[in-house]
Amino acid sequence: xxxxxxxxxxxxxxxxxxxxxxxxxxxxxxxxxxxxxxxxxxxxxxxxxxxxxxxxxxxxxxxxxxxxxxxxxxxxxxxxxxxxxxxxxxxxxxxxxxxxxxxxxxxxxxxxxxxxxxxxxxxxxxxxxxxxxxxxxxxxxxxxxxxxxxxxxxxxxxxxxxxxxxxxxxxxxxxxxxxxxxxxxxxxxxxxxxxxxxxxxxxxxxxxxxxxxxxxxxxxxxxxxxxxxxxxxxxxxxxxxxxxxxxxxxxxxxxxxxxxxxxxxxxxxxxxxxxxxxxxxxxxxxxxxxxxxxxxxxxxxxxxxxxxxxxxxxxxxxxxxxxxxxxxxxxxxxxxxxxxxxxxxxxxxxxxxxxxxxxxxxxxxxxxxxxxxxxxxxxxxxxxxxxxxxxxxxxxxxxxxxxxxxxxxxxxxxxxxxxxxxxxxxxxxxxxxxxxxxxxxxxxxxxxxxxxxxx
Numbered sequence: 001x002x003x004x005x006x007x008x009x010x011x012x013x014x015x016x017x018x019x020x021x022x023x024x025x026x027x028x029x030x031x032x033x034x035x036x037x038x039x040x041x042x043x044x045x046x047x048x049x050x051x052x053x054x055x056x057x058x059x060x061x062x063x064x065x066x067x068x069x070x071x072x073x074x075x076x077x078x079x080x081x082x083x084x085x086x087x088x089x090x091x092x093x094x095x096x097x098x099x100x101x102x103x104x105x106x107x108x109x110x111x112x113x114x115x116x117x118x119x120x121x122x123x124x125x126x127x128x129x130x131x132x133x134x135x136x137x138x139x140x141x142x143x144x145x146x147x148x149x150x151x152x153x154x155x156x157x158x159x160x161x162x163x164x165x166x167x168x169x170x171x172x173x174x175x176x177x178x179x180x181x182x183x184x185x186x187x188x189x190x191x192x193x194x195x196x197x198x199x200x201x202x203x204x205x206x207x208x209x210x211x212x213x214x215x216x217x218x219x220x221x222x223x224x225x226x227x228x229x230x231x232x233x234x235x236x237x238x239x240x241x242x243x244x245x246x247x248x249x250x251x252x253x254x255x256x257x258x259x260x261x262x263x264x265x266x267x268x269x270x271x272x273x274x275x276x277x278x279x280x281x282x283x284x285x286x287x288x289x290x291x292x293x294x295x296x297x298x299x300x301x302x303x304x305x306x307x308x309x310x311x312x313x314x315x316x317x318x319x320x321x322x323x324x325x326x327x328x329x330x331x332x333x334x335x336x337x338x339x340x341x342x343x344x345x346x347x348x349x350x351x352x353x354x355x356x357x358x359x360x361x362x363x364x365x366x367x368x369x370x371x372x373x374x375x376x377x378x379x380x381x382x383x384x385x386x387x388x389x390x391x392x393x394x395x396x397x398x399x400x401x402x403x404x405x406x407x408x409x410x411x412x413x414x415x416x417x418x419x420x421x422x423x424x425x426x427x428x429x430x431x432x433x434x435x436x437x438x439x440x441x442x443x444x445x446x447x448x449x450x451x452x453x454x455x
Contacts, residue, residue, distance in 0.1 A: 022057050068357065073105045076105045094134045105331065111124070121140055125436050141161075154438075159194070223247060244265045263337050268290070339352070384410060
């Protein structure tokens, strides 16, 4: 039976006065600066109030650590190393998310088979129930025009691929794309787009390493696709995935379009001789472009951070570069890598929280990502003194490798979901209570989100 569609709400849940069940005490980012606060959490798992002192419930003091809202990852692929979706893949990847400080993931529809019908969406939903450690928003693929409206009554959003990829052999082009965007603009759901124009690819260019891959799928392919997208109907809730070049940042900011970048595009550049672990779509770019992209992120000009988590097995990545699949795991390492950059002084904490926590949650219409009354009590406790190194063999994922092996990271010490601890001391202690969610209120474009607010 198809459940009724919940109406979009214009604001987070109303706070009903009642005695709290938990008080979390420590330093938090409030009013743009770290200051001591106490956060009262209700029995329903929402924030009741925030102030200097609170009483009436057991108190958990985090000491010198910092309380942050848990992150939302807009862009993951919940499939196993065999490329298949299913309960085991959901359980493993969402546990990685929880350990990495992510409380909600947006799962992409280009699975095997692709989520392009209600039946397939129902199958994905079934794989999440009773398995997910965090909440999951399911994107659908709108490649079957007759299924779009029925999918919109159940999916959390749509994902369009403008170039062929796993599960998508014939992406929409020309008038077909225009008609699709117009149709989606009336549905009110977030629409994420992989923006590469395959007409700008150079298949004749040898691609034996990331430098060759960058030349085969050059920045001009991204530019051409984005130029086409910004002409879409204004009502379309458009979001551009994994932006890689500063020119795209400027174009999308000028048009008020939501977009994201990934840790690998922010921190890694195309290097001659590197192996297929560094093969991603869109490609890693030159060091000059990477540095400019990082600078834009550090200035707060990139609204969202997302991992594009793709758990390909190490055996597949050991294949000849051209035959190896594109993508890398990242949901567990995304936030820890960037928290380390905050600790190093390369990035402000407010900028990171806005990009990883507040704006992604707002874009997906969820009462998450802010320390504010009425929002869900999904917190992280982060000790910035507890620096470590990423060890691929110690990650919770099944693939056993990471492009960031050996990089400095700061992992959340605790992760609270609806006032219940799911990570303690860096260990997963929760249960599979994650739910399939849809936007609860209208997604907010990046210009409407703005900087972190005081509470």
